[in-house]
Amino acid sequence: QLQLQESGPGLVKPSETLSLTCTVSGGSISSTSYYWGWIRRPPGKGLEWIGSIIYSGNTYDNPSLNSRVTMSVDTSKNQFSLKLSSVTVADTAVYHCARHVRHYNHPNWFDPWGQGTLVTVSS
Amino acid sequence: DIQMTQSPSSLSASVGDRVTITCRASQGINNYLAWYQQKPGKAPKLLIYAASTLQSGVPSRFGGSGSGTDFTLTISSLQPEDVATYYCQKYNNVLTWTFGQGTKVEIK
Numbered sequence: 001q002l003q004l005q006e007s008g009p010g011l012v013k014p015s016e017t018l019s020l021t022c023t024v025s026g027g028s029i030s031s032t033s034y035y036w037g038w039i040r041r042p043p044g045k046g047l048e049w050i051g052s053i054i055y056s057g058n059t060y061d062n063p064s065l066n067s068r069v070t071m072s073v074d075t076s077k078n079q080f081s082l083k084l085s086s087v088t089v090a091d092t093a094v095y096h097c098a099r100h101v102r103h104y105n106h107p108n109w110f111d112p113w114g115q116g117t118l119v120t121v122s123s
Numbered sequence: 124d125i126q127m128t129q130s131p132s133s134l135s136a137s138v139g140d141r142v143t144i145t146c147r148a149s150q151g152i153n154n155y156l157a158w159y160q161q162k163p164g165k166a167p168k169l170l171i172y173a174a175s176t177l178q179s180g181v182p183s184r185f186g187g188s189g190s191g192t193d194f195t196l197t198i199s200s201l202q203p204e205d206v207a208t209y210y211c212q213k214y215n216n217v218l219t220w221t222f223g224q225g226t227k228v229e230i231k
Binding site for chain 2: 039046049052096100106107109111112115
């Protein structure tokens with residue numbers, strides 16, 4: 001059974017870079033059938049897709065985040081990572097990682113998801 | 124950008140009631156729609172994909188329908204364990220993936 005677990009600092013200062021890692025267990029991250037995604041939920045708001053990456057390094061990211069997103073994959077550790085630069089209080093959210101299922105060569109739905117980790121942006 | 128609008132934003136119903144949640148896309152997305160359930164403090168769970176295909180292991184009281192711009196998630200007989208927030212998500216062939224704002228379901 002595939003499981004995902006987010007890890008990283010719970011507190012980041014404004015203007016700094018948020019860094020999170022997702023560890024995948026119960027399956028290989030090196031599959032052409034899946035991308036691996038990041039989704040967040042700010043307090044009191046809905047879900048927002050941040051970006052997705054495949055093991056070969058190809059990425060998609062949300063244009064609304066103004067090119068602040070960097071993602072990477074470490075196949076030796078079965079992990080993928082997110083960096084979000086120049087954070088503000090608006091980036092405070094629960095951050096989830098998830099498997100982004102490909103169907104007909106296009107990433108579609110997300111399944112399964114990690115539990116999520118709260119990241120607070122505050123000085 | 125295609126926007127996804129859910130209604131209502133919250134609802135309260137009795138155990139055994141039929142519950143319907145609507146998701147509307149600002150442009151047609153064929154049947155490229157998924158539904159998720161998120162219980163408090165838990166990871167979102169995929170319920171339905173391709174608008175109407177039930178994910179393995181999901182109870183049959185959950186159902187999805189629609190195509191184009193209008194979609195529906197139905198819970199045929201609401202159970203206490205269905206208390207959660209439900210989200211729709213579009214995945215048509217455009218390189219952004221967008222969620223609705225969520226519908227919170229409570230027991231009356």
